[in-house]
Amino acid sequence: MRESFRLTLRALVRGHVMTLLVAAVALVHVLFPSIVRADNTASGWREMYVRAVPGFVVAVVLVVTLACACGFFSRERETNRLALTVVRPASAFCVAVGRWLALCGVAAVALVLNAALTFARLPDAPDCRHHVAPILPPPATVARQMMEEYLKDPSTPEAVRKAPRRRVLELLTNREKDRYDAIVPNESLSWTFPADSSRSGLAVRVCFSSASSMSRSARGTLTFGGLTGAVSNNTQTLVEIPLERTAAAAPVTNSLVFANTGAVAMMLRPRRDIELLLPADSFLANLFRATLQSLAVLALLAAFGIFLSAALSRPVAIFTALVMLAVALMAPDTLDQFTEELEVPLGDRIGLAFSRGVACVTSAFMAPTPVSDLATGRCIEWAELARTLLEDLLVWPAVFLSLSALVVRRRPLS
Amino acid sequence: MSEPVIEIRGLRKTFRDFWLRPVAEAVCGIDLTVEKGDVFGLLGPNGSGKSTTIKLVLGLLAPTAGTVRLFGLPPRARAARARLGYLPELSYLHPFLTARETLLYYAGLSGMDGKAAKARAAELLEQVGLSTVANRAVGGFSKGMARRVALAAALVAKPELLILDEPTSGLDPIGTHDVKELIRRLAGMGVTVVMTSHLLGDTEDVCTKIAILSKGKVAAFGRTDELLTRKQDARFTIAGLGEDEARAFAAEASAKFGRDVAFDHPRVPLEKFFAETVGEGR
């Protein structure tokens, strides 16, 4: 393991991959800030900056890492060097792990530099906050109840009764995820949160919409125990409303109330459009977690690339990796498009099954969104981070590296 | 009878293309046994299947039929691999590593610890005459220098079985001579050596046993002495005998035995002459 680690590190350093990567990181940080455009608020600029500069760097490091990983065993095989490694009594798994560690090390250097330069640019970025969703029953549970009621109802169309239960359930689940709550003028609605109003520094992140597709103005008051916030914004925009303490003696509660004082009915999806923001820790701490999370995702991709390099030739491995990456990025959208249809033609059904498979397999890599979390100031929870590290830094790499060792050992070398 | 180090039984290898159509029958039924302490030469013209046989012995290729045992084990067994050293047909080295790092890398892969590996690397670099360039990247080495590094890499873990695919290709005559000396010395230490070559001179000098491959089959196999020595003829070398004296001696002998007697003057092999001329001044 130590030998292949050193070998790979030397290859990456002496082959100038490391130098180019570090130079690229520095260059992006020097050149890009001047072209970042945003609305005129400091927070807007900060968000754009994080997405465009460190975000771009993470994407570059990701592609470079994947391309390097795809060349590891395939190039060794092309140049016939692999035979010399294979005839030694070292375990192929250890060799693969050594190479993977070295690649992760180089990627880590680039990511740490990226984080340092980001912090140097944003030394007084505000603290990050926990984003807390309202307490609601799981969508699948709600969907099951809805389905039972549907089936009891004699007016339910025959097509729905005949359709496979699983499909109906899936449809209802998706519908529940996107369900709107409506608040008509002069009425109010409340949602319960797993946090109470005794804390200070709270805010609500909310996006209202109206029945019309045109932008209307949303007016009303948000009340959370003794805290209130005034809503006076346009619909269809994500806004952040700070909650100020107005009534000192109000009872502590965990239910947030919105009273609509406007002229039109307001709508929002409770599972997507409203979150309570609680103060968490510093930007630096979040930057640290985001960097670790990016590194874990990179480590997963590196292990996957090494597996491809063991099984395929270099160009084919790189091509496959890029196609998989594209499919992984598109799969969630593809799935979204088909959520409203009960009857799907066979061709689409195959594509759908494929997308679903990809979405399921790639969830480990797609679930963490460190750059966007850092940009919006969402605190990456330690539990979330631990899970990413476990899955992306340990479990999946172990699987992919074992598979590559198996292929390297079994595959004939001529 | 000593223990067999390599046992090959009914070995066949047919290369196939992507559609599994046969492309080349590289090895067609080989039976060979290499015993401990042998210096075994595998000879044959280009494309006769020498390298393929070696790759099958190393377990780099899967045989189409037949079996290979290394030290009584399947060729992919780690215990068997721990005991062998391999020099491929071309010296495939990592271009950005220095000669010393290359040796340390392979020593590490063979499970040697750092200190022992360092000592061994220094010793081998001295032996193959590369100690002055030990810290240069091998990517810039000449073909012969690269060959020496690869040979040292094969020797680094003190193997009991050394498999050399054309060890002398790309080497200058002195290098060739050194390699042959090295092989003889290793054989003296009980190392079993298998080498391929189509340079017959090289093989004849060092190999105690040879097999000649032709079109994937063994055309001849046996001890070099037995195969090459004509026991029915005799040749004398008498030091200090001039042309006239020799002629007289031949006539006398011819009369005595009633046979034709021919004589010639011994020539030094060009290799020796070259070595004497160039000396150590490389």
Ligand SMILES: Nc1ncnc2c1ncn2[C@@H]1O[C@H](COP(=O)(O)OP(=O)(O)OP(=O)(O)O)[C@@H](O)[C@H]1O
């Ligand atoms: N990977 C391969 N795919 C297809 N055919 C192959 C492959 N490797 C070798 N062959 C064929 O097998 C035969 C034997 O090749 P091999 O390399 O063993 O010859 P060799 O005796 O080592 O020759 P040389 O003296 O030139 O090194 C040749 O006809 C060659 O074309």
Ligand SMILES: [Mg+2]
């Ligand atoms: Mg050959």
